[in-house]
Amino acid sequence: MKIGERPLTGHGLIYLSEINNMPDHLYARNFSHAHNQYLDIWVKAEIGGLIFLLVFLGLPMFIGWKLVARDIDPGAGLALIWLGGNFLVYGLSEVFLTHTNTIVLLAVYIPALLILADKKMRGADHIDATPSTI
Numbered sequence: 638m639k640i641g642e643r644p645l646t647g648h649g650l651i652y653l654s655e656i657n658n659m660p661d662h663l664y665a666r667n668f669s670h671a672h673n674q675y676l677d678i679w680v681k682a683e684i685g686g687l688i689f690l691l692v693f694l695g696l697p698m699f700i701g702w703k704l705v706a707r708d709i710d711p712g713a714g715l716a717l718i719w720l721g722g723n724f725l726v727y728g729l730s731e732v733f734l735t736h737t738n739t740i741v742l743l744a745v746y747i748p749a750l751l752i753l754a755d756k757k758m759r760g761a762d763h764i765d766a767t768p769s770t771i
Contacts, residue, residue, distance in 0.1 A: 674728030694728075697721040697747050700754045710757045717750050 671677040679687045701717030704710050724733060724743070733739040 672730055672732065674732050674734060677732045678734070690728075690734075693743075693747070694721045694725050697751060698725075700751060700758075704754055704757065707758075710754070713750060713753055713757060717754060720746060720750065 671680070674690070675687060678690055697717040698721035701714040701719075701721070704714030704717065706714075727733055
């Protein structure tokens with residue numbers, strides 16, 4: 638089973654049964670996922686799932702870069718860059734979305750830091766828009 642057979646719609650969990658039915662000498666049994674988050678989500682959830690994952694991890698890095706580049710809040714910016722970048726690299730060797738604690742971590746920290754970044758950026762825009770009193 639290949640990604641090229643169904644690149645837009647994905648295979649779902651069917652590909653796991655095909656791999657688990659292979660002879661023992663060809664592959665290990667009880668296969669539940671590829672050890673690459675991007676390949677795993679592409680096969681299971683189609684190209685849309687892969688794009689969503691990349692945007693979900695790339696958005697914090699983009700916002701973090703803006704915070705650092707504009708010198709609004711370098712600490713929060715670097716935290717966002719680290720969080721997104723860390724999981725982008727980690728996904729090359731592990732399927733982190735199969736671990737509940739990782740999902741909770743991403744579901745709490747990424748939105749919390751993005752809300753903080755939004756408040757900081759709105760405050761910086763407000764400060765830049767007011768005329769100087771000096």
